[in-house]
Each structure stands twice: as structure tokens, then as C-alpha cells.
Amino acid sequence: MQAPPSWGFLREVSLAGTRVLASSLWRTALAHYTWTLVSVSLHPPTHSAKPMPSTTQLLVIDPQNDFCDLPEDWCPGGQRPSLPVTGAHADMQRLAGWIRREGARIDEIMVTLDSHQRYDIAHPAFWQQGDGSEVVPFTPITAAQVRAGVFRPRNAEALQRSLDYLDALEANSRYTLMVWPVHCEVGSWGHGIHADVLAACGDWQQQRQRAVYNVFKGLNPWTEHYSALLAEVPDPADPATLLNTALLERLGQADILVVAGEASSHCVRSTVEHLVEHLPHPERIVLMHDAMSPVPGFESAHHDFLAAMQARGLRLASSQELHL
Structure with a gap:
């Protein structure tokens, strides 16, 4: 007849079983935790974020x-x-x-x-007519008119710069120079x-x-x-x-x-x-x-x-x- 196991043997078996059980429970818990993290990351909370204030x-x-x-x-x-x-x-x-x-x-x-x-290129003080008379407000001036001598700057040294400006302005096709008050x-x-x-x-x-x-x-x-x-x-x-x-x-x-x-x-x-x-x-x-x-x-x-x-x-x- 086989001898019954010793208390020491039973204790070792019991401890081994506990370790196996603990290991199994840990793997299960870890798997559940990992699934939970993946689930949360793929499905964020459904509550809406507070809208940013408009300016x-x-x-x-x-x-x-x-x-x-x-x-x-x-x-x-x-x-x-x-x-x-x-x-x-x-x-x-x-x-x-x-x-x-x-x-x-x-x-x-x-x-x-x-x-x-x-003193401004769009003010009367800048311009005069070809005969030296005043240019009245609300007079449009074009580059062609300046080249023809109909209008000219009061300061003769400003002639070329004025023509350069008028040429560039007219090339933009937005406005004609207007002499304003x-x-x-x-x-x-x-x-x-x-x-x-x-x-x-x-x-x-x-x-x-x-x-x-x-x-x-x-x-x-x-x-x-x-x-x-x-x-x-x-x-x-x-x-x-x-x-x-x-x-x-x-x-x-x-x-x-x-x-x-x-x-x-x-x-x-x-x-x-x-x-x-x-x-x-x-x-x-x-x-x-x-x-x-x-x-x-x-x-x-x-x-x-x-x-x-x-x-x-x-x-x-x-x-x-x-x-x-």
C-alpha cells in the first residue's frame, strides 16, 4: 500500500497550485485591462467639449x-x-x-x-495747370495729360516721380488720380x-x-x-x-x-x-x-x-x- 503523501509534499503542491491560480488570474486581469484601454482609446467619451468663445x-x-x-x-x-x-x-x-x-x-x-x-500728390497744392493756374478739387489727372503739359507739378523736380506714380497707378486699373480738397x-x-x-x-x-x-x-x-x-x-x-x-x-x-x-x-x-x-x-x-x-x-x-x-x-x- 502506497504511503500517504507527507505534509511537506502537500504544502508544495498547494503552493504550486496557488501560483498557477494567481498567474492565471493575473493574465486574465491584464487581458481585461488591456482591452479596456484599447476600448477607451477607440471610443472616446461621448460628452461634448465646451465650445471655445468666439471673437x-x-x-x-x-x-x-x-x-x-x-x-x-x-x-x-x-x-x-x-x-x-x-x-x-x-x-x-x-x-x-x-x-x-x-x-x-x-x-x-x-x-x-x-x-x-x-503737400500731397492728391491735393491741389501739389499741381498746377500748364499755364500756371490753380487745379481745382475733384480734377482727375492722368499720365497722358501730364506728358501733354495739361497739368504739371508745381515743383519741376517732382515731374519724373509724378509720372512714374501715375504710370504705376494706371497699370493697377483701380483708380485714376483724383485731386481732392x-x-x-x-x-x-x-x-x-x-x-x-x-x-x-x-x-x-x-x-x-x-x-x-x-x-x-x-x-x-x-x-x-x-x-x-x-x-x-x-x-x-x-x-x-x-x-x-x-x-x-x-x-x-x-x-x-x-x-x-x-x-x-x-x-x-x-x-x-x-x-x-x-x-x-x-x-x-x-x-x-x-x-x-x-x-x-x-x-x-x-x-x-x-x-x-x-x-x-x-x-x-x-x-x-x-x-x-
Whole structure:
């Protein structure tokens, strides 16, 4: 008869069984844990992430006294706007009201300021007629006319540079040089911002505890500078006339970019055309169409501009329709 196993033998068998059982349980647990990790990585949680807050910017183009058809009681000391745009005063009042209503939801306000010297290629002081007489405001001048002696710079030494400018301007097929009344002269009352817009922007700054971002354009006397982003004929020696990449980058951060200002036929139009050319999401731009008007005589340019931008995907809205 076989002897029963010793207690030592039984103890070894028991320990071996425990190790086998433990090993089996560990492999099972590890397999389950690994499957769980794979399952989680392939099937992320179904709860939605908190949406990122949107950014709204307001770009106000040249809301200046010289461009506004202000009533006499808005003009101190007999001052009068030098280049009033019909409807601009009402435009700016609507814009100011909208800023006050929506200010808590406007993250940044940028204001461009047309800024000129009296001596400027687009001002009467620069030019004279062939017989030496004055050139009156609203006179278009072409390179052909200058070559023919119909017009010439008052300073004979400026002739070649003027011709180079006119040739380059006309090659761009955007505008013909227009001799404007002296306007937005640096330091003058006309250079200042419409009083209602200025007050609304001031209250917004106090409410939101941030400054308005100002952009000055037009200080180079050798080129027109309608667009806030680029002069009509950039001067390689003057960075201020080149593409304003800092402003472009800033505007590109907006989820909603509202544009208003004067005049829709010139400075607003040029700025927005450059925005659409350089920014990838035109659908983010909203034109506040009742806060912009054309220079008298350029009404067709206003309508063509709005139609072209709407076709490019920009949105049009009135100050009463636009709620942030």
C-alpha cells in the first residue's frame, strides 16, 4: 500500500497550485485591462467639449469729421468738413448706437484714420495747370495729360516721380488720380473722429478695460492710400505704404469681423477688397451697410462693391439687424 503523501509534499503542491491560480488570474486581469484601454482609446467619451468663445472685432474705417456731412451746430468755430459724404453723419450715429448696444460682446475695436499733409500728390497744392493756374478739387489727372503739359507739378523736380506714380497707378486699373480738397490734415479738426463714434468708443474702452487700436494711413505724400492695408502704389523705401501684415494678422483672428466707415466707394471698398484677397474666410466678414456711404458721384461704385463682396461670401446687415 502506497504511503500517504507527507505534509511537506502537500504544502508544495498547494503552493504550486496557488501560483498557477494567481498567474492565471493575473493574465486574465491584464487581458481585461488591456482591452479596456484599447476600448477607451477607440471610443472616446461621448460628452461634448465646451465650445471655445468666439471673437468679434469691429473695424471702423475713417470715421472722421472731414468725411461727415455734419450739421452746422456740430461744427465748432465755423469749421466745415472739407470732403463731406452724403449720409455719413447718420451712418456714424447709427454705428455709435450699435457700439453702445453691442459693446459688451465686441472684443476689439480698430479705427483707421486718413492722415495727410497739405503737400500731397492728391491735393491741389501739389499741381498746377500748364499755364500756371490753380487745379481745382475733384480734377482727375492722368499720365497722358501730364506728358501733354495739361497739368504739371508745381515743383519741376517732382515731374519724373509724378509720372512714374501715375504710370504705376494706371497699370493697377483701380483708380485714376483724383485731386481732392485738402482733407484729414494731421492735427486739424477735420482729422478728428465723429463725436458720437468717439464717445461710444470711449465708453467701450472704459467698460471693457482695453484700448481702441488706431491705424494711421496716408502720411506718404507720394501715393494715395485708400486701403488700410496697402497704399495704391507702395513705396519700397517706406514700410508704412507696404502691406500691413500686423493689421492683417490681427484681423485674421476674428470669428466675426464687422466693417463700417467712410467712404464705401473708396477707403472702405479698398480695405475690404484687400481683406478678401489676403484672408481665407470671407464669410466671417459682415458689412454694416447702413453705416457706410459713397462719395457723391460714385454711387455706382458703392453698389458694385456691395454686390461683388456679397458674391464673394461676405454678409450684409444693417445696424438694427446685427446682433452679436
